Amino acid sequence: MDSLTHVALGATLGVAVLGRRIAPWKAALWGAVCNTLPDLDVLIDHGDAVSNMVLHRGHSHSLLWLALLAPLLAAPMARWLGGGFKRWWLATTLALLTHPLLDLMTVYGTRLALPFSDHPFAVGSLFIIDPLVTLPLLGGLLAALALRGARGRRWNLLGLALSVGYIAWSVVAQQQVQRLALASARAQGLAPQRVLVTPAPLNTLLWRVVLVQDGHYHEGFRSLLDRGDTMAFERFDRGTALAPLLRPVQAAQHVRSFSHGFYKLAQAGEELLITDLRMGQEPQYVFGFVVARQEADGAVRPVPPRQVGGRIDTGRALAWLWPRMLGRPLPPPR
Incomplete structure (x- = not known):
């Protein structure tokens, strides 16, 4: 997905997990940073145009490597800002892992299972930019930052729920079109x-x-x-x-x-x-x-x-x- 959606998703998750323990803007910033990290692999030049395409969303999008990275990133933040290591660990893990899982919904191909499998997994039910994924996240996040407290967190969770619900809907719609397309092709x-x-x-x-x-x-x-x-x-x-x-x-x-x-x-x-x-x-x-x-x-x-x-x-x-x-x-x- 596009960078804005990753920032919005990470920030929303940061507020959802850490919003009661630290300032919401700090939680949002940390979540946004973590959800952006996997795409830094675009800065790596693999030597030619084809390699740059096929090796993007590789090891930096591996669920295993990101899960192992999460506690290493969370520990210093917990010591610096407080709020409890377990909360920071959960927020960091969610922000990191949801990046490749969101990318999975596009058609490009994401190597989630490295180093055990090099297969580029892809559901393909979302276009790389879709406002109905992004806008609920941004709306809920802005409400959380503006309102603060329990009311703000509720808006944040509502935005997250609407976005996740829309992603689920995309899979249902995709399957419906596939059934019709195959029937029409056979005819x-x-x-x-x-x-x-x-x-x-x-x-x-x-x-x-x-x-x-x-x-x-x-x-x-x-x-x-x-x-x-x-x-x-x-x-x-x-x-x-x-x-x-x-x-x-x-x-x-x-x-x-x-x-x-x-x-x-x-x-x-x-x-x-x-x-x-x-x-x-x-x-x-x-x-x-x-x-x-x-x-x-x-x-x-x-x-x-x-x-x-x-x-x-x-x-x-x-x-x-x-x-x-x-x-x-x-x-x-x-």
Whole structure:
């Protein structure tokens, strides 16, 4: 999730646990700092664009490492500000662990189980920025800081409960759309090997569905306010004819694994590209990489990965997003 949401979640948890023992602003500040710490891994340069993508949300997001870090951070704070070590330990643990657990709800991939497993877990029921996750947290937190006392803490807990309830709702909505998408796909003669259901930006009313079947992928959109039970899908080539050329290219294999198979291959002149289909929508994606060149004699030479890809026209995208969220059957911007 975005940094503001992590700050708001950590601060809310800090006030909820420590708000009776120390000044609410101090509890909020500590919680915000702890919930931000795991994302400091973005400051590490792993050497190339692909490594920087796939190694983000790695060891700094491991539940084990964060749980072991919590008492080490809590002990000096308890000695310095008082309030009891157990309270500080609980607040710090919650603030640290909820960072990767919140990230888990996005589609990117979070390695929660390191060092035992390198698998990038992802639920994918939340967009990376969603106001309905963030605003209740901020509202409750600001009330707690303004009102203080038991009344302020109640508002803080209410904001936390509303945000958690909305996150739970996102999973229910995702499953509902997935069931409908699969039924609609079967009715159209499709038998996908992989199915991805993720929300469109900023909401959980409109969902993007990607079906991977053999050498193609199908993209469709479904609003919870759409009428009828049929989804329309557009068919695109995955470029799998290029797979043998890119099989020896390590960077391409990293993206293939990290994306859980939701990728496409392409060739532009001499350059060979791989694109993660999970983040973005056709034809614009966040993570596309040039990973190799094909020489005149047909040989493929790996190159230092370079991130490529255009940006969506925000005004045009929003002009489509809002009415499409409300159930208007508009084609996506291309």
